[in-house]
Amino acid sequence: VAVALMLGLGTPSGGAAQSADKQPIVIAVPVGLSGVNSVVAPAVVQSAELAVEELNAKGGIMGRPVKLIPLDDESGPAGAAKAFNTAIRQHKADAIITMETSAARNAGAPIAERAKTLFIYTSFYEGRACGKYLFVNAWVPEQIVSPLVKFMTDEKKVKKWFVLGSDYAFGRGLIEPAKKTIKDLGGTILGEEYQPLQQSDWTAIISKIRAANPDGIMYATSGGGPNIDFMKQFKAAGLKMPVGSLSIDELTAEQGGNAAEGVYYTGDYFTGIDNAENRTFLEAMKKKFGANLKTPNSLSEPQYDGIHAYAMAVEKAKSTDADKVAAVLPTIVFKGPRGPVQMNKQHHAPLPVYLAQVQADGKTKIIKSFGLVGPGNQCPNLK
Amino acid sequence: MYTTQLLDVVTTAGVLYIVAVGLLVVYGVLKIINLAHGAFLAMGAYAGVLATWAGWNPWTALLLAAVMGVAVAALVEWRVLRALYARPLDTILATWGLNIIVVQILTLYFGREIHFAESAIAHPISVAGVTYSQYRLVLLLIAVALGVLVWLVMQRTQIGVVTQAVIMNEELAQALGINTRLVRFVTFCLGAGLASLAGALLTPLVSVHPNLGVPWLINAFMLVLVAGVSLGSLALAALLLGGAQVLVSSYGNPVLGSLTIVILAVIILRFRTITI
Numbered sequence: 001v002a003v004a005l006m007l008g009l010g011t012p013s014g015g016a017a018q019s020a021d022k023q024p025i026v027i028a029v030p031v032g033l034s035g036v037n038s039v040v041a042p043a044v045v046q047s048a049e050l051a052v053e054e055l056n057a058k059g060g061i062m063g064r065p066v067k068l069i070p071l072d073d074e075s076g077p078a079g080a081a082k083a084f085n086t087a088i089r090q091h092k093a094d095a096i097i098t099m100e101t102s103a104a105r106n107a108g109a110p111i112a113e114r115a116k117t118l119f120i121y122t123s124f125y126e127g128r129a130c131g132k133y134l135f136v137n138a139w140v141p142e143q144i145v146s147p148l149v150k151f152m153t154d155e156k157k158v159k160k161w162f163v164l165g166s167d168y169a170f171g172r173g174l175i176e177p178a179k180k181t182i183k184d185l186g187g188t189i190l191g192e193e194y195q196p197l198q199q200s201d202w203t204a205i206i207s208k209i210r211a212a213n214p215d216g217i218m219y220a221t222s223g224g225g226p227n228i229d230f231m232k233q234f235k236a237a238g239l240k241m242p243v244g245s246l247s248i249d250e251l252t253a254e255q256g257g258n259a260a261e262g263v264y265y266t267g268d269y270f271t272g273i274d275n276a277e278n279r280t281f282l283e284a285m286k287k288k289f290g291a292n293l294k295t296p297n298s299l300s301e302p303q304y305d306g307i308h309a310y311a312m313a314v315e316k317a318k319s320t321d322a323d324k325v326a327a328v329l330p331t332i333v334f335k336g337p338r339g340p341v342q343m344n345k346q347h348h349a350p351l352p353v354y355l356a357q358v359q360a361d362g363k364t365k366i367i368k369s370f371g372l373v374g375p376g377n378q379c380p381n382l383k
Numbered sequence: 384m385y386t387t388q389l390l391d392v393v394t395t396a397g398v399l400y401i402v403a404v405g406l407l408v409v410y411g412v413l414k415i416i417n418l419a420h421g422a423f424l425a426m427g428a429y430a431g432v433l434a435t436w437a438g439w440n441p442w443t444a445l446l447l448a449a450v451m452g453v454a455v456a457a458l459v460e461w462r463v464l465r466a467l468y469a470r471p472l473d474t475i476l477a478t479w480g481l482n483i484i485v486v487q488i489l490t491l492y493f494g495r496e497i498h499f500a501e502s503a504i505a506h507p508i509s510v511a512g513v514t515y516s517q518y519r520l521v522l523l524l525i526a527v528a529l530g531v532l533v534w535l536v537m538q539r540t541q542i543g544v545v546t547q548a549v550i551m552n553e554e555l556a557q558a559l560g561i562n563t564r565l566v567r568f569v570t571f572c573l574g575a576g577l578a579s580l581a582g583a584l585l586t587p588l589v590s591v592h593p594n595l596g597v598p599w600l601i602n603a604f605m606l607v608l609v610a611g612v613s614l615g616s617l618a619l620a621a622l623l624l625g626g627a628q629v630l631v632s633s634y635g636n637p638v639l640g641s642l643t644i645v646i647l648a649v650i651i652l653r654f655r656t657i658t659i
Contacts, residue, residue: 038495039495039496167637193636194636194638195637196637196638198598198641199598200588200595201395201589203394203395203519203632204628204629207388207391211387224496224497224592225592226590228499228590229588229589232587232589232590233588235505236502236504236505236507236516236517237516238507238508238514238515238516255498255499259499259590
């Protein structure tokens with residue numbers, strides 16, 4: 001322990017002079033290995049492992065090897081505080097790059113900020129998390145809600161809407177901008193309902209939908225199972241209007257069998273994105289992890305982009321110093337499986353957004369691309 | 384609108400009855416609350432997943448679920464619970480422990496992600512001019528059938544009469560030469576089998592994951608507290624509390640609706656004259 005401590009103390013957190021020695025660059029990944037995020041966390045770690053393997057195969061960053069430290073944030077604030085402190089104090093992390101719950105991020109970000117440690121957050125979230133050292137390379141509601149509402153208004157002729165969600169921050173946080181976009185496009189909202197998180201019987205809300213008889217539905221439940229609960233019961237009740245989802249993902253749709261057939265949703269990453277980078281990425285993932293591969297998804301893929309973007313920024317800054325890296329990071333464009341991603345809008349990134357529809361076998365089909373969609377004003381105090 | 388609400392009320396009562404009846408049977412005879420009830424529900428739901436994987440008819444999942452529930456319950460009653468009947472508080476701990484163990488085994492084997500089980504009936508049906516979920520109506524029929532069946536067993540069979548004797552006065556029954564140990568064993572297995580059956584019956588409504596049983600356990604627990612040990616009271620409680628939940632959710636909102644069962648249960652318990 002003493003030796004490790006001295007080594008750690010002997011390494012100031014940056015300086016181009018360091019490039020000569022072979023001290024590894026440490027990237028910490030505090031992620032929900034236990035708790036609610038434990039379904040997706042293994043896929044996030046796999047994305048990170050591939051990115052680090054690719055970097056090391058090319059000789060690391062500035063000639064220094066890259067070391068990955070996955071930590072368990074227990075999907076919540078207490079665990080995140082512990083994991084961030086461990087990453088910064090014990091492992092002397094040069095950067096924290098991870099996908100976390102919002103609660104965990106809110107606890108971890110101030111710790112990284114105080115310690116002047118660069119933090120790239122790779123999870124889509126409700127928006128407006130800002131910090132000098134905090135960057136985000138995944139979507140905020142502005143980027144996926146408006147394109148979906150607009151598509152359903154224009155192409156599916158939905159004028160009268162029924163909106164519903166799970167009763168918690170993310171559900172309500174996505175329905176709010178949806179309502180705003182609906183009103184901006186001249187639509188009317190016939191009903192708005194929220195269901196408690198633990199309640200899996202949607203009967204009452206489905207009967208209200210039937211009574212209101214809207215042209216279309218927009219919903220945002222919590223992730224995973226509740227999407228399928230709602231869609232199963234919605235269909236069994238014989239309701240047929242078009243449905244837009246702000247909470248379903250590729251994996252959930254597939255695990256739900258035919259339950260979500262027909263549902264429209266938008267996102268920045270799908271395994272079916274047809275470009276060279278995505279094909280290479282998926283093949284490399286399959287080769288590296290074989291039968292243990294966790295299907296890459298919109299919560300895990302940005303982790304891969306984040307680590308590569310960080311590596312490019314360090315190379316350009318010629319330093320791991322957080323201030324220097326943060327200064328060049330907005331200029332870095334990493335062309336990854338999603339397309340070109342650059343965190344140049346108040347530490348957030350305009351992202352390629354796609355419209356997809358769930359097919360009869362639960363698989364997701366990309367219907368159209370909206371091109372790059374900006375994140376709007378997330379952090380007006382930052383450049 | 385009113386037809387839909389009437390259907391919502393009766394089918395919700397039916398679902399609640401199916402979910403709670405296994406808990407009531409165990410409580411009635413063993414005088415313990417089986418906190419592993421939620422785990423047995425989850426196990427039954429996974430029987431549906433296994434049946435789907437094997438490509439069997441969805442209805443066979445019901446049989447598989449019941450068999451799995453009874454098998455696990457038999458083992459647990461024999462090796463663990465039997466030794467704890469003299470210490471009722473410890474049975475709470477033991478059944479909750481069993482709940483955690485079963486849920487963890489399901490998690491280890493299936494993972495935390497959701498699974499898909501084929502539905503026997505996925506199409507709506509037209510009733511009195513409204514399109515309604517055919518499966519919910521089938522559930523209502525199953526609830527009634529289960530109620531009648533359990534009632535017939537209790538009233539018309541030897542084991543039922545013996546069980547009633549144990550419910551009323553276990554010591555006296557023992558003195559009359561009734562093998563109460565066997566009655567307890569059979570009842571626990573029956574209750575767990577009914578819980579697993581209920582889990583399999585839920586899969587067309589909800590997605591399957593290891594903690595699927597938790598919210599249902601809470602509602603079932605409330606219903607049994609209110610109903611005591613009578614099947615008739617359970618049906619009435621399911622209709623009353625489930626109905627109130629639907630109506631409050633429809634005219635108020637689902638957040639209030641979800642509180643209704645708990646609040647009503649507390650009020651009923653407060654003002655009911657003690658009968659047990």
